[in-house]
Structures are given as C-alpha cells and as structure tokens.
Amino acid sequence: MDKIFLILRREYVSRVKKKSFLLATFLTPLLFGALYALAIYLSVTDSEEEFNIKVLDQSGYVGNHIEDKGVARFEVINEPLDTAKAKVKQGEGFALLVIPPLELYQPKGIVLYTNHTPGLELEGDVDDAVELALEEAKMDKLGLNQSTLDSIKTRVKIASKSLSGESATSGSSAIAGAVGTLSGMLIYMFILIYGAQVMRAVMQEKTSKIVEILVSSVKPFQLMMGKIIGVALVGLTQFMLWIILTGAILSFAPSLLGADPATLAEAGTQVSMAGNGGNAQAMQAIDKVNEMIGQINLPLIIGSFIYFFLTGYLFYAALFAMVGSAVDSESDTQQFMLPIMLPVIASVMMLGPVIKDPSGDLAFWLSMIPFSSPIIMMIRIPFDVPMWQLALSMLLMVAGFVTTTWMAGRVYRIGILMHGAKVNYKVLFKWLMSKD
Amino acid sequence: MQDILRINEISKSYANHQALSRVSMAIPKQSIFGLLGPNGAGKTTLIRIINQIISSDAGTVTINGELLNPAHVRVIGYLPEERGLYKKMKVGEHLLYFAQLKGLGRKEAVTRIKAWFKKLDIPDWLDKKVEDLSKGMQQKVQFIGTVLHNPDLIILDEPFSGFDPINANIIKDEILELREKGSTIIFSTHRMESVEELCDHIALIDNSHKILDGPKKDIKNRFRSQTFSVIHEGDMGALDSHYQVVNTQSLEDGLLETKVQIKDETDSNRLLKHLIAQTKVVGFNEVIPSINDIFIQAVKEATHG
Known part of the structure; x- marks a missing residue:
C-alpha cells in the first residue's frame, strides 16, 4: 500500500509541477474572469451611443404616445415629408420615422429613413417603441388605463411535484x-x-x-x-x-472594475428587464x-x-x-x-x-x-x-x-x-x- | 561456501514456446556468477522469475533458505538489460524514488546517494534533469539505483552495454568491491572477456535447458583436452602414436606453432622430451580453453547431441 502511495505521489508531483499544468490551471479561471469582467463592463458602462430619431406622425396615434426606448431618442416633428427627409439627409438627426395615416388595428407602411443602415439593436428599440405607442393609442380608444390593466394581470405559481419518493x-x-x-x-x-x-x-x-x-x-x-x-x-x-x-x-x-455590488445588481436587473417586460415580470x-x-x-x-x-x-x-x-x-x-x-x-x-x-x-x-x-x-x-x-x-x-x-x-x-x-x-x- | 540462491527444477512456458525446462542451479554467497547463453535461451525469463516479475510454472526458488516471497524485493538489486529513467525527473529525486520503492528511508537514501556520487566521482548532479545527462552518465545513475539499498543479491543484465571502456572499468571495480563487501552478483552477458575476467562461477543455458554449470576453474578443467601449443623452429617431423598433431601454423620470424594433443596416459613432460629430440622448441604451454570456446563448443554439442 505504501508503494502505491510512492508511485502516485511521484505521478502527482511530476504532473502538478509541469508548466502546462500550471498554465492551464491558472489561465483558465483568468479567462473565465476576463469574460465575466467584459460582460459586466459592457453592462455597467453606459457608453452606448444614442440615436436621435425624428418622428413624423401623419396618423395621429403615435406622436403623443411614443417614448424613448433603449438607444432610440425620439423627437416628434411636424413638417412636410420632403423637408424632413432633406434635413435628415443633411445630418440633422440620425433617422426619420414616418408613420403614414393608418388603420389602428392594421398598422402598415411605417418607414424608417436613415443615412446609414441602423444596427439591429436600434431597429429593435424603434420597433418596440412604436408598438408600445400604438398599444397605448388603442387603450385610449377603448377607454382603458394602466391601473385597470394591472388589476387584470394575474400571477399564479404552479409547483410541479413528483409523485415518487417521500421527499417529493x-x-x-x-x-x-x-x-x-x-x-x-x-x-x-x-x-x-x-x-x-x-x-x-x-x-x-x-x-x-x-x-x-x-x-x-x-x-x-x-x-x-x-x-x-x-x-x-x-x-x-x-x-x-x-x-x-x-x-x-x-x-x-x-x-477591480470600480463598480460596487449595488450598481451591479441594478445592472443585472436592468439586463433582465431589457426585454419587453415590466418590473413585475422580471x-x-x-x-x-x-x-x-x-x-x-x-x-x-x-x-x-x-x-x-x-x-x-x-x-x-x-x-x-x-x-x-x-x-x-x-x-x-x-x-x-x-x-x-x-x-x-x-x-x-x-x-x-x-x-x-x-x-x-x-x-x-x-x-x-x-x-x-x-x-x-x-x-x-x-x-x-x-x-x-x-x-x-x-x-x-x-x-x-x-x-x-x-x-x-x-x-x-x-x-x-x-x-x-x-x-x-x-x-x-x-x-x-x-x-x- | 553457503548458497545464497537455490533454483530448483524451474520450468516456465509461454503460449507457444518453452522458456525454461527444469532448470536447477545454486549460486554461492559472495560469488560472481556468470549466467550465459545464446539469445532467447531463457536467461531473462530466469532472472525475471528470481525478481518475482513473473512466476514459474513449476519448481522453487529459495533465497538464504527461504522460499521466494515479496519481502525479498529488498534483498535484490536488479539492473535489467532494457533500462531507462524518467527523462524529466531530477537525478536526486529519481534515485530517491528507486530507493524508497525498495523500502529505504528518505534520510538514509539521501546519505547513500551522496556517498555513491563521491565514490563514482560524479559531480553534483542531484538537481540536474536526467535528460541533460549523457548516456554513459545515465548508466552510472542506473547502476547506483541498483545497488543503493545494499542488496545481498545483485542481478546485472548486460551491465556494460553503453559504457565506454573507462566507465566500464569503473563499474567493474565496483562490482568486485561489492563482492568483497559480501554481496553476490549474478551477471548475465554475451561479453565473454568480462566473464573470463570477473566470474568465479558460471552456468550456461541453451534452448531452455541448463547445459553446464559450476566453478569457472572446474569447467575450464573439464574442457581441457590435453592439448599443448608448441612453438618451434624448423619442421617437427612425425610424432609417435601417443600424440596427434591438431594443426600447424607459421608465425613471424620463421617460427611455427603446432598444437599437439596427447592421446593416452602420457604426460606433458614426456611430450616435451619427445619434441626436444625432434625439433628446436622455443615455447611450450597448455592450451586452456577460453570461456568463449567452451560456450561455443557446449552449445554446439547441446544442439547436435
């Protein structure tokens, strides 16, 4: 038995002392750490560019409901289409969102005019913002408000329990x-x-x-x-x-990144809320x-x-x-x-x-x-x-x-x-x- | 003289061939015992059985009268023909590892390693990696590893292969000294000159059978054939019927060497007298067979007889 010990000790020591072992052992967690740090850094630092988007609302539904969303900052304007287009082309604002006169329940023909192709994120934010604005317009029309809506919302917790085993x-x-x-x-x-x-x-x-x-x-x-x-x-x-x-x-x-846990938690919550969810859902x-x-x-x-x-x-x-x-x-x-x-x-x-x-x-x-x-x-x-x-x-x-x-x-x-x-x-x- | 090792009717077969057939021999204490035989004769199998690396099919091995058992690992030092070291290990750690596997304590081992380094004139290699040593140096390290635990029985399989003549001599002296101090050495080799020089007992194995063993002197005597080498000037002429000329060859300076065998009870003095009458004798001595001759002759006889 003590001979097995001698053998395994030699095997262990000679391997643990190897450079390749040390490198793999210490670099792998560093890599994890670096990835994690990068993720935090990206979510904490607010280095995101914001995009000014002019909204030309010809329908009358969107203009008074649209709110800033993510990287999109909206500014409602009231100008002829050609003037507005020309202004954006000259660099006044990043894009022009045109809401044509539309049927509230079948919104069609909405166009975003830009000089440069917008990123996926911006496109998503604009989409979301317009959808939200249209939903609010509908609520107005139906005479609903947020508190009515909240009272309708129901939360149910269903626990799945297995039948086998006493611990269940x-x-x-x-x-x-x-x-x-x-x-x-x-x-x-x-x-x-x-x-x-x-x-x-x-x-x-x-x-x-x-x-x-x-x-x-x-x-x-x-x-x-x-x-x-x-x-x-x-x-x-x-x-x-x-x-x-x-x-x-x-x-x-x-x-090390200079962020205290509180802001981190906040950042985490924000991330989880980034979807189309409210606080309650998160x-x-x-x-x-x-x-x-x-x-x-x-x-x-x-x-x-x-x-x-x-x-x-x-x-x-x-x-x-x-x-x-x-x-x-x-x-x-x-x-x-x-x-x-x-x-x-x-x-x-x-x-x-x-x-x-x-x-x-x-x-x-x-x-x-x-x-x-x-x-x-x-x-x-x-x-x-x-x-x-x-x-x-x-x-x-x-x-x-x-x-x-x-x-x-x-x-x-x-x-x-x-x-x-x-x-x-x-x-x-x-x-x-x-x-x- | 007492025997340290007795091998009694050992047989071993592998799937398709017989490696040892009822081999017996006794190895006296404090001897240098030459284990000889052609390739594949069964020497390595026998050595592995003594080392308990493999077990025999039949027969017994006793060391100092006790049946071979795991405790005997401490008593034996084995240098196999196929030998190597961990290349990445430091020399000191490596020797310590070998010694500990043989049951030696750490402190004791370190003291002995240092003593051996001094003895073999090895500079401070303790912290050197094995792969940085020359082949000859590695061989020295292996030799130290074999004898570090002061084994009573040292088994060396082709110990000189890979050594230059100077280092081979150093090892040869160490072997002799170990014997002086009480160890017994079994020595398996093809190099007949080192057998001639070192061994006092030999055994010859051929084709799984032991065909010869005993003290080197006795065996040499057994193979003496009453043949004498005569160096002479001028023709020898015909000898009488008691003697037979084996062969004649000419040497430098017009000298001739004739080998003469005595056929019956007469002795060398009579032969010499007879020769003096026939020719001018310059040199006269008995032809003693070398181990090499004996080896070749014995194997030949075993194969054909």
Missing part, C-alpha cells in the same frame, strides 16, 4: 436539465482527458524502458493503480483550483429561478456527482491503462481507442433523448450499464430517480470498475514487458486469460 421534491425540467447536462459533460471531459493521460503515461513508461526496473520493486498492479490514482488526483486538483480561482476572480473582478422570473434552485436536492446531486465522477473515471482509466500497456507507440493505440471512446461519446449524444424522457426505458438502461451510467445517471438525478435505481446503478458501477481494473491488471502485467509484439484483440485476450 419538486423539479423544474429546465433547471434540472441544465444541472444534469453540466455534471454529465464534466464527467465526460474528465474521463476523456485524464483517461488518455493515464494511457500515455503507461505507454511512456513502457517505451522508456523504466518499467522493468519498477516491477522488480513493486507489483505491476500496484504500479498501475498508483498511476491511475495519481492522475485522478491531478485532475481533481485542477478542477478544485478552477472552482476556487474562478470564484475568487468573479468576486474580486467587479471591485421579479417573477427571478423568484421562479430562486425557487427552482431551492427545489433541487443539492446534497444528493453533489454526492452522486463525486461518486460517478470517480467511479466513471476508474472504470475507463483502467481500460486506457490496458491499452497503454499493450502498445509500443501512440499510433498503435488507434484500433483500441475507438471501442473505448465510442460508449463515452454515445452517452453524450444520448443526452437529449434522456432529458426528454428521464424515466423512460432508454434512460433507465443507459443509467444501469457502467459504460454509460456515470454520464446518463447524472443527467437523470435532478429529475428524481427512484432510490433503488440509483443504488443499483452505483453497485453496478463498482462491479464495473472492479472488472475493468482486474482485466487491465492482467493485460498490463504482461503487456508492459512485451516489446515489438504485434498486438491485436486475440493477443489481448490471450494475455487476459494466461496464468500468472
């Missing part, structure tokens, strides 16, 4: 789907990136011919496990550092999101995530180690890599169908088979999986990685000492079955 946690499919997808994708990335690293490490030890010295001191199985665990710890370290550093950067970045949306997050069984998700993250990695890393021990060069790995990668990639491709029907047959079976269960089960968990299914999947996962590790150990002990042998599936099988 209510789920919201959107958030559940997002959480499931995120955890599934993280496991997928971890398996592929670090599994391949295990394979490369095993292969390098074999080709650099250090392995025979090592196996005269430790059992091949110890060597393999030390490697697999060492690489796993490197991966976990990187993930933890990413989380911590990104968290730190995200909490410090705003103050509040409702925020409530809903908070509520949904509260509904998710966070301890269960985090616990299962760590479980499937590790067992899934162990399951595949053993297979990767097996391939690494059998071949002499990277190019020989191709034929063995495909069958290993295929189930991993297929699991990710099944993401959509599984989210659509999280308790269907497909989802059930894929979350039981150890080849796909780490990814698929994580997608299902936020949608409330019956406890017996989760337990069975976890048990099968243990059986799965014990099996692959056993197989890998058997191939490994022979493979690492074989140089120049032409390896195919038949040979692998022979090694697997050969006696000690």
